[in-house]
Amino acid sequence: MTEDWRFLFGYTNITVNGVILLMILFNLLVHKLQQLQEAEFVKKNKRFKSLSTRKLCYRFSIQEIQRATSNFDEDLVIGEGGFGKVYKGIFNPGPTVVAIKRLQSMSKQGSVEFRTEIEMLSKFRHSHLVSLIGYCDDGYEMILVYEFMPVGTLADHLHKRVRQGDTSMLPLSWIQRLKICIGAARGLDYLHTGTSTQHRVIHRDVKTTNILLDENLAAKIGDFGLSKITPSNQASIFVSSHVKGTFGYLDPYYFLTHRLTMKSDVYAFGVVLCEVLSGRPAIDLSLDEEQRGLAGWAKRCFRDGLLDLIIDPRIKGLAFHGSLDEFVKIALQCLKNEIFRC
Known part of the structure; x- marks a missing residue:
């Protein structure tokens, strides 16, 4: 055995x-830079409210998600797994390119994990953590919107x-x-x-x-x-x-x-x-x-x-x-x- x-x-x-101590100073610097980046993002995208103000990230409607993905066009799929599919999405005006993860309703990653990810990435921000821009929970949909990682x-x-x-x-x-x-x-x-x-x-x-x-x-x-x-x-x-x-x-x-x-x-x-x-x-x-x-x-x-x-x-x-x-x-x-x- x-x-x-x-x-x-x-x-x-x-x-x-x-x-x-060096890592502590590094994290403080990164936190300040992220606040500046967030302010710039909100300035360019007026309808997105600041995460630091709302405590949670932006809640998208399913219509906004559908427009950003051309109604979940298969040609925009950039990743796939047991959880569902990841699409390359574009929000206008901007344009702002994002990654949109649409969880399957019967996937292994259920509603508890969906909420956990929203809460985690809304609270904790770091230059070496993927940033969560928002989410959509219309009806049975469980959708997460992240910064786009092109590589x-x-x-x-x-x-x-x-x-x-x-x-x-x-x-x-x-x-x-x-x-x-x-x-x-x-x-x-x-x-x-x-x-x-x-x-x-x-x-x-x-x-x-x-x-x-x-x-x-x-x-x-x-x-x-x-x-x-x-x-x-x-x-x-x-x-x-x-x-x-x-x-x-x-x-x-x-x-x-x-x-x-x-x-x-x-x-x-x-x-x-x-x-x-x-x-x-x-x-x-x-x-x-x-x-x-x-x-x-x-x-x-x-x-x-x-x-x-x-x-x-x-x-x-x-x-x-x-x-x-x-x-x-x-x-x-x-x-x-x-x-x-x-």
């Missing part, structure tokens, strides 16, 4: 670093096959991958320590498909439907319901005990780091059994000095040894867990 868990998750014990998700750039002539999906360089990981880490650190002195946020679904990229390849964490807010002095949240998250990224401690902690996010981020280094998904059933779970396989490669087996061929020989060594050390720290000691 223990060997099965080791195959799925690897050996883990998570270390959470404290927030340094797609981190998963797109790591795993999608590049079509000939498609320059938008060129392989990410080692420097670009580092920049994306640092940005995602800053967003996650803000959720865990920077939202307030009384509360922290556990995302609960950190993965490469939930890390979006803007035109400058700046990383922004999205999809907060499964997130939980917990008092900062509380060690963990006891979750009596089924464990939620994505297989391949689940922290084994959370999976086995149903006790959700910040370490659950850190473990998932460790899997993301392994994806970035290897260019392969968290779970790949087409591979041999010992390689199917990326976390366990990466852990073995790291410890046995077999980086050549795991590193993405697209960046092999291009990663600087100093940064590569530190990258591997951080990934190992994230993938540690108290359940399996070695």
Whole structure:
């Protein structure tokens, strides 16, 4: 039984670093810049009331959403999953380009998750979190309107096959991958320590498909439907319901005990780091059994000095040894867990 868990998750014990003064100053600066950006957005789009004034974001009518998406034109679909479809939308005057996520009424992400995401992204704003512009809840509709992220998700750039002539999906360089990981880490650190002195946020679904990229390849964490807010002095949240998250990224401690902690996010981020280094998904059933779970396989490669087996061929020989060594050390720290000691 223990060997099965080791195959799925690897050996883990998570270390959470404290927030340094530089990060606090950085977050204060970002907050001020976001206030200025929000004021500019409201100025250009008079019908959108300020989030800081309303506390919640703008509520769109279904007619506004239909106009922005040409009545949900399939040619405007830019993403799709178990939750529903994401459309590229345009609001006029402006024009203001947005991403519109239309949740299926019977999707896994139900009304509770819909409300959770609205409340989360209305309260917490950071340069490395996707901004929520508004929502629509007319009738049975559950629609979220986000800032448009033109370069797609981190998963797109790591795993999608590049079509000939498609320059938008060129392989990410080692420097670009580092920049994306640092940005995602800053967003996650803000959720865990920077939202307030009384509360922290556990995302609960950190993965490469939930890390979006803007035109400058700046990383922004999205999809907060499964997130939980917990008092900062509380060690963990006891979750009596089924464990939620994505297989391949689940922290084994959370999976086995149903006790959700910040370490659950850190473990998932460790899997993301392994994806970035290897260019392969968290779970790949087409591979041999010992390689199917990326976390366990990466852990073995790291410890046995077999980086050549795991590193993405697209960046092999291009990663600087100093940064590569530190990258591997951080990934190992994230993938540690108290359940399996070695």
